[in-house]
Amino acid sequence: MSTTLEPAAEATFRQVEAANPVVAIVGATGAVGVELLHCLEARGFPLSRLKLLASPRSAGKTLPFRSQDLVVEALDEASFEGVDIALFSAGSGISKRYAAAAVKAGAVVVDNSSAFRMDPDVPLVVPEVNAAALAGHRGVIANPNCVAAIATVALAPLHRAHPIRRLTAATYQAASGAGAAAMEELRESTAAYLRGESFEPKVLPHPYAFNLFSHNADMDVETGYNGEETKVVAETRRILDAQALPIGITCIRVPVLRAHAMALTVEFDEVVSPEEARALLAKAPGLRLVDDREKNHFPMPSEASGADDVLVGRIRTDIGDPSGRSLALFVAGDQLLKGAALNAVQIAELLLKR
Amino acid sequence: MSTTLEPAAEATFRQVEAANPVVAIVGATGAVGVELLHCLEARGFPLSRLKLLASPRSAGKTLPFRSQDLVVEALDEASFEGVDIALFSAGSGISKRYAAAAVKAGAVVVDNSSAFRMDPDVPLVVPEVNAAALAGHRGVIANPNCVAAIATVALAPLHRAHPIRRLTAATYQAASGAGAAAMEELRESTAAYLRGESFEPKVLPHPYAFNLFSHNADMDVETGYNGEETKVVAETRRILDAQALPIGITCIRVPVLRAHAMALTVEFDEVVSPEEARALLAKAPGLRLVDDREKNHFPMPSEASGADDVLVGRIRTDIGDPSGRSLALFVAGDQLLKGAALNAVQIAELLLKR
Missing domain, CATH: 3.40.50.720 (NAD(P)-binding Rossmann-like Domain)
Known part of the structure; x- marks a missing residue:
C-alpha cells in the first residue's frame, strides 16, 4: 500500500x-x-x-x-x-x-x-x-478542497485495508463553500421567497431559495466538468496517494448553510462486507459512525454542522454492482471546519x- | 430491443x-x-x-x-x-x-x-x-413512483438506442413526495429557523430547514435500502423492460418544494458520445434539453417546477469509468406533474x- x-x-x-x-x-x-x-x-x-x-x-x-x-x-x-x-x-x-x-x-x-x-x-x-x-x-x-478533505477522511480507512479501484460521487454542497455572502444570500432569498417577494441573486448565478444547481465553479466546456469536480478528483487522488484512481463526480450546490454531504459508491478489488467497513470506520480518527437503520438515522448536515468529526453512514453493499465488490456510503461534514x-x-x- | x-x-x-x-x-x-x-x-x-x-x-x-x-x-x-x-x-x-x-x-x-x-x-x-x-x-x-417516472423519460431514449447495462443514481428529492403537509413543514420550519425559533418536526422524521436526510421511507434493516430505493429499482427495470438491469441508488430528501433532481451515471454496452446522447434526448418526447456549459445552465428544480417536461443536461462522458462506456447526466422533473x-x-x- x-x-x-x-x-x-x-x-x-x-x-x-x-x-x-x-x-x-x-x-x-x-x-x-x-x-x-x-x-x-x-x-x-x-x-x-x-x-x-x-x-x-x-x-x-x-x-x-x-x-x-x-x-x-x-x-x-x-x-x-x-x-x-x-x-x-x-x-x-x-x-x-x-x-x-x-x-x-x-x-x-x-x-x-x-x-x-x-x-x-x-x-x-x-x-x-x-x-x-x-x-x-x-x-x-x-x-x-472541502469535499476532498471530508471524503478522504471517510475513504482512507477503507482504502488502507482494501485498495479502492473506482469511486462515484454525487455531492450535496452547502452555501458556505461560496463564502459568507453566499450563506447570507441563501438566508435572504429564502426569507424573500417565504414572503412571496422576488429576489435577484447577486452572489450565486441561480436562485437559491428551495432550489439546487450544478456547482458554480468555472466549467471546462470541452469535458463538461466544472472546476470543483476537477479539484475533488485530483486532490482526492493525491491525498489517498492513488494517482490513477478513476473518480466520477457530480457537484451540486444545495440550499444548506454549512455542511457538505455526499453519496459515495466505492468499488474495491475484492468483496468488502458492510460489517467490516463499519468496523474500520468506527475506529478511524476524525469520523463518527451515524448508521442506525432501525431509526433511519444517518449523516445529516444539521448534525454535521459545528461538529469536528465527519459523519459516515448508510454503509451497504451497492446493489448496482453485480460483482458485489462495491459499497455505498453517505457522508456529511462541516464545510467550514473539517472542510x-x-x-x-x-x-x-x-x-x-x- | x-x-x-x-x-x-x-x-x-x-x-x-x-x-x-x-x-x-x-x-x-x-x-x-x-x-x-x-x-x-x-x-x-x-x-x-x-x-x-x-x-x-x-x-x-x-x-x-x-x-x-x-x-x-x-x-x-x-x-x-x-x-x-x-x-x-x-x-x-x-x-x-x-x-x-x-x-x-x-x-x-x-x-x-x-x-x-x-x-x-x-x-x-x-x-x-x-x-x-x-x-x-x-x-x-x-x-x-415519481423518481422512476422522471428517470425513465430521460433514460428510455438512450436505452432504445444503446442498451443500458448499469445505472448509478443519487437523488435530490423534494418535499412534495411526502405530501402537502411535508411541503408546509418545509416552509414553516424554514421560516422558524430564519426567525431564530425552534421547530418540532411533525410530518418528517428530521429537521428540514436548510437540511437534508436519507429518504424517510421504511428501511429494510437487512439490506440497508429504503422502500423508496427499492421501488425506484424495481419500477425502473419494469418500465424500461430491463428486468436484470443493475441499479445502485441513494435517495435523499432535500429542502426543495416540488421538483426532484437526480445525478445519473449510465453505463452502456459500448461507447456512446455525449453528442449522440444529446441528439437522442433533444428529439425525445417529454424532455427538454437544458445543457448549456458556457452559461453553466443545467436542470434545476426552480425551472422544472410547474413544467410538464423533464429537464435533462450535464451530459458528459463519465470520467470515473476507464472503459469510456458511461455517461453522466443530471435530471430534474416536477414531482407532482410528471412524477x-x-x-x-x-x-x-x-x-x-x-
Whole structure:
C-alpha cells in the first residue's frame, strides 16, 4: 500500500521552532477566517500572539479571541515579520501574491486556497489520512478542497485495508463553500421567497431559495466538468496517494448553510462486507459512525454542522454492482471546519514541536 | 430491443367507451389530487363530468374546475357508479380497498399509489416510454413512483438506442413526495429557523430547514435500502423492460418544494458520445434539453417546477469509468406533474377512443 498513508507519529518533518508560536490569519474576516479563530481558541492552540490580517477594507475591525478584541490589520508584504505560522484563507490570488513573503519572513504557510494544492513541492494534507506527506514541506502546506478533505477522511480507512479501484460521487454542497455572502444570500432569498417577494441573486448565478444547481465553479466546456469536480478528483487522488484512481463526480450546490454531504459508491478489488467497513470506520480518527437503520438515522448536515468529526453512514453493499465488490456510503461534514478551518489548524498542530 | 418500448400509436388496448367520459379523482384534496384537477383543465381533457372524492373529513369542501366550484364527496363503495375513468391518489390502502369496486362499476382505474405497480396483471406506464404495455390492462393501470417516472423519460431514449447495462443514481428529492403537509413543514420550519425559533418536526422524521436526510421511507434493516430505493429499482427495470438491469441508488430528501433532481451515471454496452446522447434526448418526447456549459445552465428544480417536461443536461462522458462506456447526466422533473398527476392524466388520454 501507499507510503504516505501513515500516522503522523511516524513521520519527521521540519517543525515550527517556537514553543508558543506567533500565528497570523490572512483573510480573518471571511467565513473560514472566523472559524480559524474559533478553532484556535476551542482547541487551546498554544500561540503566544495572534495576528489578524485582511484587506484594507476590513482593517480596523475587531474580532473576539480569548476574551480580547483583536484589531484586524491590512495585509502587506511586511505583515509576516515575526510570524511562525501563517494560515491563509483569502483566495488563490492573495496566496499566490503573499505566501512567498510569509515563507521568506520565516513563517510556515498553511494555505486554504487552491493555489498550490497540485504543486509537487507542496504537501496536500489531511492529518488523519496522510500526515506523513508533511515530510517534504518547504514552507508551504496546502489545505485541501472541502469535499476532498471530508471524503478522504471517510475513504482512507477503507482504502488502507482494501485498495479502492473506482469511486462515484454525487455531492450535496452547502452555501458556505461560496463564502459568507453566499450563506447570507441563501438566508435572504429564502426569507424573500417565504414572503412571496422576488429576489435577484447577486452572489450565486441561480436562485437559491428551495432550489439546487450544478456547482458554480468555472466549467471546462470541452469535458463538461466544472472546476470543483476537477479539484475533488485530483486532490482526492493525491491525498489517498492513488494517482490513477478513476473518480466520477457530480457537484451540486444545495440550499444548506454549512455542511457538505455526499453519496459515495466505492468499488474495491475484492468483496468488502458492510460489517467490516463499519468496523474500520468506527475506529478511524476524525469520523463518527451515524448508521442506525432501525431509526433511519444517518449523516445529516444539521448534525454535521459545528461538529469536528465527519459523519459516515448508510454503509451497504451497492446493489448496482453485480460483482458485489462495491459499497455505498453517505457522508456529511462541516464545510467550514473539517472542510477548511479545522483541517488547517490540525496541520498547524502537527507543525508544533512535541 | 424490448417489445414494450414502443410508441402508443402502434399498440391496441381496451379503451374507454365514452367519447366524453365521467372522471373521478380519489384523493382530490391532496397535493397530487389538486394537480390532477389542474392537469385535466389545462390539457382540455374531454370529460363530461368530474367527480371529486376524498375522505369524509374533506367532504363538503369545494375545489375550482373550469370556472365552477366542485363539491368534494366522501368516498365509498358506491362512488364509482357511472364513472369511466377513476384517478386514484389517496395512498396504497385506499387503492387496495376501492380499486376493485371502481373496476366492477365499469371504470378504468389509473392508480398513483404503489399498491399494484409490481402486479404482473397491471401495466406500469410512462406514456413516452412504454405506452404499448397498456395492451394487457384489465381495468387497473399503475402510475409509477415519481423518481422512476422522471428517470425513465430521460433514460428510455438512450436505452432504445444503446442498451443500458448499469445505472448509478443519487437523488435530490423534494418535499412534495411526502405530501402537502411535508411541503408546509418545509416552509414553516424554514421560516422558524430564519426567525431564530425552534421547530418540532411533525410530518418528517428530521429537521428540514436548510437540511437534508436519507429518504424517510421504511428501511429494510437487512439490506440497508429504503422502500423508496427499492421501488425506484424495481419500477425502473419494469418500465424500461430491463428486468436484470443493475441499479445502485441513494435517495435523499432535500429542502426543495416540488421538483426532484437526480445525478445519473449510465453505463452502456459500448461507447456512446455525449453528442449522440444529446441528439437522442433533444428529439425525445417529454424532455427538454437544458445543457448549456458556457452559461453553466443545467436542470434545476426552480425551472422544472410547474413544467410538464423533464429537464435533462450535464451530459458528459463519465470520467470515473476507464472503459469510456458511461455517461453522466443530471435530471430534474416536477414531482407532482410528471412524477404523479401529469403522467396519470397522460395515461387517461391514451385510454380515450380516438
